[in-house]
Every structure is written in structure tokens, then in C-alpha cells.
Amino acid sequence: MYDSSDIQNNKGMAILAYILFFIPLIAAKDSKYAMYHANQGLTLFLACVVANVVLSIIPIIGWILLPLANLGCCVLAILGIVAAAQGQVKPLPLIGKYTILK
Template sequence: MNQFNFNGKKSSTGLDENIAGLLCYVGTFITGLIFYFMEKDSRFVKFHALQSIMLFLSLSIVNRIFAWIPLLGGIITDLTGLLAFIFWILMMVKAYNGEWFKLPIIGEIADRNANV
């Protein structure tokens, strides 16, 4: 886990990078998309925006697929919702603390593609 050396650096949105990183997760993949396309200078913000997009879209897809399965699907969608909530809080805290916290698979993809 890499620490971001937070020194009050601003992103191209005018926000501190850690605040912009946190906001990438606030509205799940929607704010991730907004910050991905708005951010021009900060690799940190782009990384968190991409990770937010991939995390919440993949959880939404899994949730939709299992929603069609009687009984077991309801249990799995409830667990997926709980997992999404836990990730949502965790990722906002990590971004606010300036951490390049990478989720398995998704984090590596986001890291490779977070170019400014």
C-alpha cells in the first residue's frame, strides 16, 4: 500500500487531491465518471475515479444478475449491498487519508490506466 505524500496539492478541479479522491466515491460510479473526465493533472484523483467506476459498476452488475435468482438471489443481493457499503466507506476514508489503496484486480487496472 503506497502512501500519498499529502502536501495540500490541488487537483485541476481546484480541490485538494485528497478531497477530490474522496469525492470520487461519494456518488459511487457517477462521481467517479465526473472526476475521471474533469481531472487533467492529478494521477491520484484519476486513479480513485477509475477504481470507483470499476468497483461500483462491477458490484451493480453482480447485484443485477443475482437479483433474477429466486431465494438465493435475494441473499446474494443483500450481501452485495452490504459489501458495496463497506467498500464505499473504506475507499472514501483511504482516499481522504491520501492512500493509493488498491483493490485486488480492479486497483491494478485503475493504476495502469490512471494517466494524466
């Protein structure tokens, strides 16, 4: 499904997708592998923004859960970076099934 030369040539872009998801959208838009990880990075970014906004609005309980949500975002980013570095096309837990970019 994914070309091995595409994976080897775009591992750096795939890793970068979890830090700055828009860089692979600009620099490696022809790579199916980089675009997959850019989608995962964008989905993670949006999920983290929503979690931060919602939990910051909810008094006390939300404020207690906010650091845990941010820790979860960091863990998911690390899982994505590791998968990208290993050349894997593996969806992130919980949010990986959603596709934003086509």
C-alpha cells in the first residue's frame, strides 16, 4: 500500500508532522506516507485544542483534568513520532480512525 522508497525518503517529514503538522502539507504533499502522518498530526492537534478549551471552561474538575489531558496529548504525539520513525502506518489510539485530510 505504501511504497518503501516513499517511507524512507519522507520519514523526517512524517516525524515532523506530529510537531508542526502543516510542514509536510507544504513540503511533502506528493508523499502518501507523509500525508498520512500529517493527517494524524492534525487530528491530534485539533483533539488537544478541543480538550484544552473544554476543560479550561469547566471549573475545578476541568482544571484538575487539564494536565492529564495535556499529558495524554504528549503521549499520543510520542507514539506517533515513534511509529513514523519506524516506518509504520499505524493509527493513533482513540483518535487515529478519523480522517481530516484526503
